[in-house]
Amino acid sequence: MTNFLNQAGIATLIHNADWKSIVMILISFVLMYLAIGKGFEPLLLLPIAFGMLLTNLPGAGMFHSEIFEGGHIHWDLIKNGVTLSNGANEAAGLIDILYLGVKLGIYPCLIFIGVGAMTDFGPLIANPKSLLLGAAAQLGIFIAYLGALGLSKLGIPGLEFTQKMAASIGIIGGADGPTAIYVTSRLASELLGPIAIAAYSYMALVPVIQPPIMRGLTTKKERMIRMDALRTVSKKEKIVFPIAVTAFVALLVPSAAPLVGSLMLGNLFRECGVVDRLSKTAQNELMNIVVIFLGVSVGATAKAESFLSPMTLGILAMGIVAFMCGTAGGVLLAKFMNIFLPEGKKINPLIGSAGVSAVPMAARVSQKEGQREDPSNFLLMHAMGPNVAGVIGSAVAAGVFIALFG
Structure with a gap:
């Protein structure tokens, strides 16, 4: 006893x-x-x-x-066991x-297949300018990367970040949990716990973090801009799009191919119309099983000795900076584009914030903020364009970091 x-x-x-x-x-x-x-x-x-x-x-x-x-x-430790203290x-x-599955990069790619099967790229195809807004919202990724490196220069104990660590911290700004996990598992696996928790916490706080930034950077007149209804996208366009994007991204940034290719494969399942069973499996059974395995195993990396440190506080701080800068980047680019667009064709800057890729929550925030000023203004479908573009943009940014530092 x-x-x-x-x-x-x-x-x-x-x-x-x-x-x-x-x-x-x-x-x-x-x-x-x-x-x-x-x-x-x-x-x-x-x-x-x-x-x-x-x-x-x-x-x-x-x-x-x-x-x-x-x-x-x-x-050898998996085979023979671990010797304790x-x-x-x-x-x-x-x-x-x-x-x-995390360490080998399997789970994030499988989740991207499910995300692709649930995503409609129609608003992006109908308004290609949305791709620029999605790209601008990735500004926060690179600002946080530079900020983490700058923080290291201050010589504060416990806040020394390598290039790989800084890249992993920066990707939080993409507001895409699987991408953050994929990059961190490749570049700085010791930070996986705090980075994953920061990424998903900030994604959950999109309705809290984004609105003050959106209102602060826009005028009442800009928030009331109405946009023309999007054109109808043909089935052929929706089928060609994932194939073309995969080929283009793989040729431009090969290291982004696993994420983007998985995303587009899931979308092709959805749009082609001949593999409904695969599409439904990707959206439901596959997605749910992998989410359980990914969540539990990522949470398990948050052990006390590694999580409770000044470095974790630095990661949380740089993560929120990345997220805020990403939101601002999309809004400011929309305002800049309006300088060159004629009256009647201007973009409501609120949809630029949706480029942070927290699908579809960020698009809903754009819709809600637009209706605060004009209850009859419907921005949701327009915001979905930058929103899904942000998913592609964050995956490409991840590929760039892996190519540079992997």
């Missing part, structure tokens, strides 16, 4: 005075409350929070960071196995 009590998790917490693990468990409870009680990105925030709980429970042995130390997979040997845990 004494041996049993000494091996219990509560005894480990008390004996080791492991306050960091207790803090992480409390943080996981807060994230679960936000997911369940407030509905903040529950599909991913809930599995991430539960993964965080599992990995910080002492003695559970579900995740061993030693297996992935140095950015590599130590297959007390000399005991412990077999690889459940989440160690699930995390291989």
